[in-house]
Amino acid sequence: MKNITRLYLTVTLLIISFFSVQSQTLKCDSIVLCLTGYDHGTIQWQQSPDSINWTDISGADTVFITVLANNNTYYRVYVSDSTCNAEYSDVIFNIRPAAFTQQEIDTIFNDTSTVAMRVMNIYLQPDSVILRTSSISIPVCDTVTVERLRARMRKTVIQQQGVGIAAPQVGILRRAVYVKRYDKPGYPFEFYLNPRIISHSDTTFLDPDGCLSVPTGGSYPQWITQTYRWIWVWVEYNQMDGTYKKEKIIHQFTSHIFQHEIDHLYGVLYFDHDGAKKLKIIASGAGTSMAIGSGNKR
Numbered sequence: 001m002k003n004i005t006r007l008y009l010t011v012t013l014l015i016i017s018f019f020s021v022q023s024q025t026l027k028c029d030s031i032v033l034c035l036t037g038y039d040h041g042t043i044q045w046q047q048s049p050d051s052i053n054w055t056d057i058s059g060a061d062t063v064f065i066t067v068l069a070n071n072n073t074y075y076r077v078y079v080s081d082s083t084c085n086a087e088y089s090d091v092i093f094n095i096r097p098a099a100f101t102q103q104e105i106d107t108i109f110n111d112t113s114t115v116a117m118r119v120m121n122i123y124l125q126p127d128s129v130i131l132r133t134s135s136i137s138i139p140v141c142d143t144v145t146v147e148r149l150r151a152r153m154r155k156t157v158i159q160q161q162g163v164g165i166a167a168p169q170v171g172i173l174r175r176a177v178y179v180k181r182y183d184k185p186g187y188p189f190e191f192y193l194n195p196r197i198i199s200h201s202d203t204t205f206l207d208p209d210g211c212l213s214v215p216t217g218g219s220y221p222q223w224i225t226q227t228y229r230w231i232w233v234w235v236e237y238n239q240m241d242g243t244y245k246k247e248k249i250i251h252q253f254t255s256h257i258f259q260h261e262i263d264h265l266y267g268v269l270y271f272d273h274d275g276a277k278k279l280k281i282i283a284s285g286a287g288t289s290m291a292i293g294s295g296n297k298r
Contacts, residue, residue: 001164001211001260031096032244033075035063035089041081048074051091069096097137097194100145100174107171113151116159117170120213122269123220130168131213132267138167138174138193140242146176150191150240153178157189162212164257166264169213177261183251192237195262198246200230207256209270227273229256 035043045060047067051074057065067075077089100108107117120127140146149172157165163180167173175194180187209227216222232250235258239245249255260270 001162001257030066031069033065033067033092035077038063038079041079044078046076046078051093097139099139100142104172104174105145108145108149108152113148114155115152116156117152119156119160120169120171122214130171130173131264131269133168133173134267135168135173135175135265138176140193140238146193146240149176154189154191160212164261165212166261168264175265177265179254179257179261181254183249183254191240193240195235195237195258197233197259197262198236199234201232203231204228205231205252209260211270214269225271227270229259231255233258
């Protein structure tokens with residue numbers, strides 16, 4: 001994000017009713033499954049080896065459950081109430097994130113941890129394809145690769161004088177972001193794996209916006225753009241050791257950065273938002289551009 005938005009693993013979601021099961025890495029060997037859309041009734045989690053024969057999981061009667069990370073067990077939730085109405089959730093499967101591909105590893109390790117990565121440019125066709133593609137979950141257990149990616153993304157966002165950056169912006173379609181925490185002393189950059197916005201304010205505010213992957217000036221168009229953003233958000237994410245964490249971000253600008261960076265994980269750019277207020281765009285040639293300003297780089 002220029003300097004001036006829910007946590008997913010790879011899952012198969014078959015929506016059967018208004019309930020939805022979502023997953024979140026807890027540790028390298030565990031996953032937290034969360035039931036969303038729940039209003040009332042008695043909860044019973046079930047598991048199956050084949051999505052046909054289901055058994056109840058003893059004691060699993062809350063919206064959260066921790067299970068082993070594997071790709072050979074199906075999960076769903078059965079919710080009943082006193083009126084004899086019953087609902088089954090969607091079925092979730094394949095909850096272990098895919099390993100880094102060789103191409104991803106080559107990109108991450110093509111230089112040392114102290115060297116910035118190339119930032120994707122929306123005006124270049126191969127880059128735009130990456131920026132418009134949804135990212136998949138990051139395998140937190142591959143600590144060597146994740147650490148190199150973390151270090152190089154930090155170098156990149158600082159070198160670009162941004163306040164946030166997402167892995168797709170450096171060519172890695174994985175769910176990882178850096179956010180500058182203006183709500184903490186010293187405004188530290190913090191790295192988040194598999195972040196997801198799970199709740200947000202009803203109220204929005206209009207804020208200047210910009211992006212490291214949308215260059216302005218020179219031979220590029222000049223943008224002055226504002227977007228409507230939620231005032232606060234609840235976010236879930238994994239820390240570097242795989243630990244699951246949830247927190248409410250009430251600082252408006254920090255909340256904006258989280259929303260902007262998490263958008264990138266879904267292939268969304270800031271000017272895509274409904275209600276985005278595009279104040280002005282000027283197509284200008286090199287050497288003739290008008291310096292009319294831009295938002296903060298994210």
